[in-house]
Amino acid sequence: MDESLIAADEEGIPEGFAGQRMLVVPRAAVDRALRHPLTGKLLVTDAGHFPHAARHGRSRPQGAAEHVLLVCTGGSGWCRTGGTRFPVSRGGVVLLPADRPHAYGAAEQDPWTLWWLHFTGADAADLVRTAHEAAGGPVTHLRDPAPVASLVSQVIDALDTGPTLAALVRGSGAAWHALAHVVATGRRAPGPQPSPLERAVAHLRATAPQRTSVAALASMVGLSPSHLSARFREHLGVSPLQYQVQLRMARARELLDGTDLPVTAVARETGFDDPMYFSRQFHHHHAMTPTAYRDRPQGT
Template sequence: MDEPVAVTPTSLREGFAGQRMFVVPGPTVRAALARPITSHLMVTDAGFFPHASRHGRARARGADQHILLVCTGGTGTCRTPDGLFHVRQGDAVLLPARVAHEYSASDEDPWTLWWMHVVGTDAAELVRATHASAGGPVTHLRDPAPVASLLSQVIDALDASTVAGQIRAAGAAWNAITQIIATGRRPRGPSLSPVELVLEHLRATTPHRTSVESLAAMVGLSASQLGALFRQQVGVPPLRYQSDLRMARARELLDSTDLAVSAVAQSTGYDDPLYFSRQFTRTHGLSPSAYRSRAQ
């Protein structure tokens, strides 16, 4: 089959309700592997599959990339030359490139997966270190949400369709794998609550907007459960909290920089400056320009 000629990631959202998936075309991957930073670790594919009923893959010769799967809900199985493994909530599976494997969601309680494929000069060593730490391809994470949050950042970065986005994706991918290496199967201290984990993710990813469904999947809850807990503990719904974070960043930029209002809008995640101005005025009672020129 001929290589695709597009140079931007392909965004696929069909298959599982709420899924996200990005595939970086071959020419873009080859160009990234020739650059200093992304030559070490490059994300070629990444995605989020919620409640992935009948999801599975069987590769007799393995894949050309190393594959990370992180299960934040439900169950499934994975078979490698090391044996058959049951995958449960909190498990991370790292499959080396060109090694036979198969995996599938359970019929009774299909898994929710965050996943990515990586290549690069350092990728194989990261996989070996992870297997050595965990004693095999499956690592149990007491709190999978931080790693899921990093994979969400990978997807957001690839969505930017820029070299800078590829670099951000590589950094988040490196962080995700090294967190798994550091965790291994060793006990950890007290876990953060689901709401605390979501707050950490939202603060780390401002100004990107993350759906309530994706946030809930990171912490193993339903969207309604997370929404109720979040309102109870924070006082506002998750989407309102995200909006407040973006507005706080907007105030900071208006107070401390000379950026045009349109640039402030872009920097805080609003593609439409007019919509940003309306939201800012509704929140603060002043337009962005009036806020900046107010008496200090």
Template sequence: MTKQLLVTDAGFFPHAHRHECERPEGAREHIFLICTAGSGHVHTPAGRTNITKGDAVLLPAGLPHEYRADQDDPWTLWWFHTVGPDADELFASAISIIDGYVAHLRDTAAIAALTAQVIEALDTSTNGGLVRASGAAWHVLTHVISAGKRPTSDSIDAVDMALEHLQRISPERVSVEELAALAELSPSQFSALFKQRVGVPPLRYQNDLRLARARELLATTEIPIAEIATHCGYDDPLYFSRQFARTHGHSPSSYRSRFQ
């Protein structure tokens, strides 16, 4: 099952001070990076591009490249390497759609969550883990392709406005009716367009945003789990722990120990 798309390496670099990599001949695998904090830059034959929070980088196999974290505000990166015929096609499609090697994404929560799943699945060192890692990586790349497509209607532009609003006010909860009013659509129209564009319903997306922030805090800080729950919009730490474990297959404390 993994001969079409196999994840060979994956990882997470929080606040990666002095992180840099130079491959004059490129890599043997396709490389995907997503920045969730800080900044840096990537240099390819197309030139230099500054990378900030929310940017995804796609480096196809054999492409000469160099990338480096910013000295004063080093990036936090989630990444994986992949090979196979499906990986070839997905990278080629994504690069064609975004017209380059860097995608400036409005929505990073879902993609960062999937990349975390790639890392966790690969970490199991089992055949089942390899299959799960490949599936999550395939999902990451299709998300980038979908997000990179230009809106084709005012309604989809309205969904983009709703996404920006949710990211700005997270972890506050907003009803579907409120979001639909913001987009000037009926709740049913908005929900259908939102799921078509983002891949999940509006309430699920809001939960993904909150859990994405929780993962970042668990992996990069020593803040107590009860405080992280409150910071991410959960009044009950036990409910937060159950939601986190149901989504990730690990308790918050177990997740923290794996990444730290």
């Protein structure tokens, strides 16, 4: 694809990509966060997920104001920087330094699925440089991109709660973890790896009680939503959404058994905004209300 057409092509898709998520931190909040001792070291300014991103691409002759991380979990594309064009396929990770001219785009026949971050901060350039040294350049390959995609998803979830300091700190922590994973595991030698189902379950356990859509979960592990749902039902006996409810119910039991939190707080801690709905769901799964569960005789 001609890089000169990339920006125009992307602008020609007014609705974006089906199932996409994209969060942009207001620049006033970015300026404040960069002066904070925690988020000033590493701060995510933008994050997103573009599934099956046909005709997607960017051409930045002057580079971007922030460093850019792209993680491909399906399909393929390309990146051009420093006078070299690199192919990018599933497992490909692109790290582009700030202010460095670059262009990238999805393949026409099999467009990539991307999880991406823009980040800045006092330590950001050192992280990018370390990753380049480990990989021998701006593009590396992960045997399993799902853990990094999961961490980018956690960044998106954090930013989605609003540009509070707590949310930005959570996003920064997940971004640190993602970049460290790229440095430590890029170009890893072939060998046994977890199955797509195991990777999906690991993400759900790591992010519970936060809910993840089946489409987003499938794109992390390189399966279609229907295929992933079939594997859940075959091996776990439930759908991905039902499995998430089971995780939330398990956490609710822990809190009811091990804390004195009121039921409304237990509902909130397990991802239910409506305590009445939480109580109905708990009764459906345990044949008793949360209060009755807490008051039951010991040993039952």
